[in-house]
Amino acid sequence: MPQGRRKTPFSGKAKKEQLKAKKQLKSFDFEGDQKKALLVEQQQNDEASSSIRKINFQPVKDNARSNKYVLQFHNESKEELKERREFARQSLLHVTEKELEVVGENYFLKELDFPKRPQWSFNMSRDQLEQKEQKYFKEYISSIEEKFSWKELSFFELNLETWRQLWRVLEMSDIVLFIVDIRFAGLMFPPSLYDYVINVLKKNMILILNKIDLSPVPLVAAWKDYFTEKYPKLHVLMFTTMPGYNLLGKQNDKAGLQIRRRKGRLRMAAEGTQLLLEACKEIVGNNVDLSTWQEKIKEETMLESEEDESTEVGETINVTQDVGYFEHEHYKGGVLTIGCLGQPNVGKSSVMNAIMGKKVVSVSKTPGHTKHFQTIFLTNNVRLCDCPGLIFPSKVPKPLQVLMGSFPIAQLKEPFTTIRYLAERLDLVKLLRIDHPEGDDEWSAMDICDGWAKKRGYLTAKAARLDSYRAANSLLRMALDGKICLSLMPPNYVTRKDYWQNHPSTDVIKWILARRTEESDNTAGSDISDEDVEPKPAAGSGDTEHKKLQTESESDNDQIDLAGANKFAVLNTED
Numbered sequence: 001m002p003q004g005r006r007k008t009p010f011s012g013k014a015k016k017e018q019l020k021a022k023k024q025l026k027s028f029d030f031e032g033d034q035k036k037a038l039l040v041e042q043q044q045n046d047e048a049s050s051s052i053r054k055i056n057f058q059p060v061k062d063n064a065r066s067n068k069y070v071l072q073f074h075n076e077s078k079e080e081l082k083e084r085r086e087f088a089r090q091s092l093l094h095v096t097e098k099e100l101e102v103v104g105e106n107y108f109l110k111e112l113d114f115p116k117r118p119q120w121s122f123n124m125s126r127d128q129l130e131q132k133e134q135k136y137f138k139e140y141i142s143s144i145e146e147k148f149s150w151k152e153l154s155f156f157e158l159n160l161e162t163w164r165q166l167w168r169v170l171e172m173s174d175i176v177l178f179i180v181d182i183r184f185a186g187l188m189f190p191p192s193l194y195d196y197v198i199n200v201l202k203k204n205m206i207l208i209l210n211k212i213d214l215s216p217v218p219l220v221a222a223w224k225d226y227f228t229e230k231y232p233k234l235h236v237l238m239f240t241t242m243p244g245y246n247l248l249g250k251q252n253d254k255a256g257l258q259i260r261r262r263k264g265r266l267r268m269a270a271e272g273t274q275l276l277l278e279a280c281k282e283i284v285g286n287n288v289d290l291s292t293w294q295e296k297i298k299e300e301t302m303l304e305s306e307e308d309e310s311t312e313v314g315e316t317i318n319v320t321q322d323v324g325y326f327e328h329e330h331y332k333g334g335v336l337t338i339g340c341l342g343q344p345n346v347g348k349s350s351v352m353n354a355i356m357g358k359k360v361v362s363v364s365k366t367p368g369h370t371k372h373f374q375t376i377f378l379t380n381n382v383r384l385c386d387c388p389g390l391i392f393p394s395k396v397p398k399p400l401q402v403l404m405g406s407f408p409i410a411q412l413k414e415p416f417t418t419i420r421y422l423a424e425r426l427d428l429v430k431l432l433r434i435d436h437p438e439g440d441d442e443w444s445a446m447d448i449c450d451g452w453a454k455k456r457g458y459l460t461a462k463a464a465r466l467d468s469y470r471a472a473n474s475l476l477r478m479a480l481d482g483k484i485c486l487s488l489m490p491p492n493y494v495t496r497k498d499y500w501q502n503h504p505s506t507d508v509i510k511w512i513l514a515r516r517t518e519e520s521d522n523t524a525g526s527d528i529s530d531e532d533v534e535p536k537p538a539a540g541s542g543d544t545e546h547k548k549l550q551t552e553s554e555s556d557n558d559q560i561d562l563a564g565a566n567k568f569a570v571l572n573t574e575d
């Protein structure tokens with residue numbers, strides 16, 4: 001036998017697999033599904049053996065660069081996932097309304113600070129700066145690992161590149177605009193960021209409570225008051241990027257969603273924007289002349305909705321390239337720079353569009369859509385800067401993070417504990433009008449999913465069993481959109497409901513919502529009648545309306561999102 005490299009035994013099946021893989025690699029130069037699948041598979045294999053999970057990974061050839069800003073989270077272990085799946089099969093427990101009250105500091109612990117940019121100077125080379133930041137970030141992660149186990153922590157951003165985006169936006173901004181989704185406001189606002197912006201950077205900070213169309217008006221008033229009291233230097237504003245949502249009146253009419261849709265061009269959220277302008281005026285004083293911005297709002301308010309919807313994505317965008325060094329000077333050149341920060345999916349891009357009165361940055365239902373910060377001039381001396389969504393380290397439970405939109409639903413390995421979280425706080429059985437799949441009266445999260453799968457006819461392709469996974473995904477998407485609407489509450493809200501019901505700021509809230517018709521203040525999150533849930537279709541019209549609804553809601557970039565607040569329409573929509 002000739003001397004040389006010893007061959008390892010190779011089965012016929014393994015040989016076949018090898019040849020198949022080679023064939024696939026040969027077709028690498030061709031664009032198409034095969035190449036995409038190969039790259040995603042390659043990424044998944046890498047991931048399985050790594051402690052870091054990369055999310056929204058793009059299957060492109062030049063992946064090193066394109067995927068610089070992908071979300072990176074700690075990978076959950078197999079045991080963790082197994083434990084959670086078993087938990088989802090156990091009977092649901094009832095959670096009282098009082099337990100929806102949250103105190104942010106219990107989740108954003110002091111020991112869980114966010115990464116700050118290490119000291120730098122103009123004498124450092126780009127490489128030196130890069131290395132210093134990498135070393136710092138590694139040490140930062142190790143220090144967290146020493147104090148906490150990954151299991152008890154939330155998903156939070158582990159991609160240094162994304163934190164760098166935050167550092168740059170913080171450096172270049174005169175005012176930091178932090179945006180939260182009102183439904184989860186208490187668990188989206190990191191006190192450590194407030195402390196850093198106000199006390200270390202000595203900058204001003206505005207908190208935008210966005211998506212107020214999704215929460216009851218008294219609850220919005222209570223959240224505003226909570227933040228104003230707790231963070232005295234914070235300017236707190238309420239906002240919706242979908243004002244005039246209820247322009248067409250009744251909401252539980254036979255036509256369901258369609259009647260709640262505001263028709264016409266995408267317009268500026270003028271009421272909310274006016275309040276933002278006033279807050280900015282108070283902050284900048286005489287340093288920047290904001291009269292052009294005021295003019296813009298005035299013009300917009302006077303405009304009739306006859307104009308065309310103008311979509312001008314990228315028109316005035318100046319995607320700022322890597323800014324390694326940036327020395328901040330307040331109101332440099334008489335320009336006010338406002339940096340928009342917040343967790344993924346809170347509506348940062350939508351807020352920018354709503355302030356502009358036209359679509360200038362792209363919006364998506366998929367969390368983590370904005371990858372690189374971008375700047376845009378609102379007027380000749382007001383500049384907005386949109387930062388990618390950032391998840392700060394905390395102890396917010398993972399199922400809740402999914403509902404908050406911090407984690408892309410499509411990438412979830414185990415959606416059922418999130419359904420459990422939801423079903424213990426909202427009466428999903430009643431809301432969805434589902435029957436127990438086994439005729440029982442003890443419900444588990446899995447039963448809810450199976451009940452929904454049965455109702456919607458979701459079956460697996462191979463064995464034609466109920467597709468619980470698809471049902472769970474469908475329910476989570478509805479929760480993200482606000483069709484199934486869960487809102488957390490500030491401390492002591494439940495015992496003081498009457499007080500908030502008649503609070504003076506409820507009038508301002510209704511004005512921001514631009515509601516023209518008299519409506520109940522508790523539209524979101526209240527009880528649902530049978531009539532609301534399953535409206536009888538008008539003779540001969542149901543089918544067409546239903547189809548229209550499907551096509552319109554499919555668009556990922558649909559700024560005037562018809563789904564929005566209408567939890568009454570859960571049975572009218574397709575996912």
Ligand SMILES: Nc1nc2c(ncn2[C@@H]2O[C@H](COP(=O)(O)OP(=O)(O)OP(=O)(O)O)[C@@H](O)[C@H]2O)c(=O)[nH]1
Nearest residue numbers: 211241344345346347348349350364368369370389
């Ligand atoms: N109901 C309601 N939905 C909103 C509002 N603002 C934004 N949305 C929806 O929230 C989703 C996320 O909006 P984006 O503007 O893409 O959010 P983002 O914070 O830029 O997201 P990332 O790119 O993940 O950082 C989209 O489906 C929007 O239509 C609002 O005021 N009310």
